[in-house]
Amino acid sequence: MSAPSYFGHASVDHAVAGMGAATVSTLTLQPLDLVKTRLQVDDTSTSRGSKMAGRSLRTCLSITQQDGLRGFYRGMSPNLAGNVASWGLYFFWYNSIKQYKARETGQTVLSPTQHLVAAAEAGALTQLCTNPLWVVKTRMFTTSSHSRQAYRGLWHGLTSIYRHEGIRGLYKGLVPGLIGVSHGALQFMAYEEMKKWQLFNRSPGNDKSLGPMEYMVMAAGSKIFAAVTTYPYQVLRTRLQSQATTVVYHGVWDAIRKIYHNESLLGFYKGLGPNIVRVLPGTCITFVVYESLSQYFRDHAA
Known part of the structure; x- marks a missing residue:
């Protein structure tokens, strides 16, 4: 018998919670995401005297000079579509795979390895579905709106790439993207283990639901661990797509x-540097909103 759910299936509840979390996070942190992407495609030689803060400041000034403050929100449509689709699909498949593994093994609590595999499988499926959105986002992030190559929006970008480069163009950067599945897998494995440890160490009789601050700390810790470990693949993917x-x-x-x-x-x-600055608040926002919505759906499940 399936568990009670708000939308008819527990995995759909998680997907909707993920989409809501992605929307809030993307709208809040778009400027930092754009600066990070501009820095990733900067393939000039790195000098010892150059500082990340200085390069970030120059990038911000360049964006302002080219497109004004509106330039920080260039590429919003593919970024929002990509994040909403990615988090929605990811949480749907991740929880569906976890439920399947629990039924097959008869376990109520999965091991770190099982969490790692479930996250990797969900990440690969999500990447295959959303790669075209990320190609458009990357190209809009790395070109001025006044450029001859500039896309007017998500649909214009998708159709332009398909018309000039075919299906292969829409899937540029797929290989490093699939390699990057390890990022989400490591993050979710760490997050699940931290959550399991935190719940296990609560005093007897204490409310089993965790608070926003606890979710924030666990989200930040797991994200830093995964980001530092797998960051090079993001640079590779951005270079190939741009x-x-x-x-x-x-x-x-x-x-x-x-x-x-x-x-x-x-x-x-x-x-x-900008990636860490961007992903920490982004991850905290995403997981706090996701866990809050998930809890609401569980409390009001039919």
């Missing part, structure tokens, strides 16, 4: 070779 780089990359291994040769290992971590 049209704003000065170097032409012919596939993943060619990109790895050229980035290392031209920029050293530091090239694989460009934009990490």
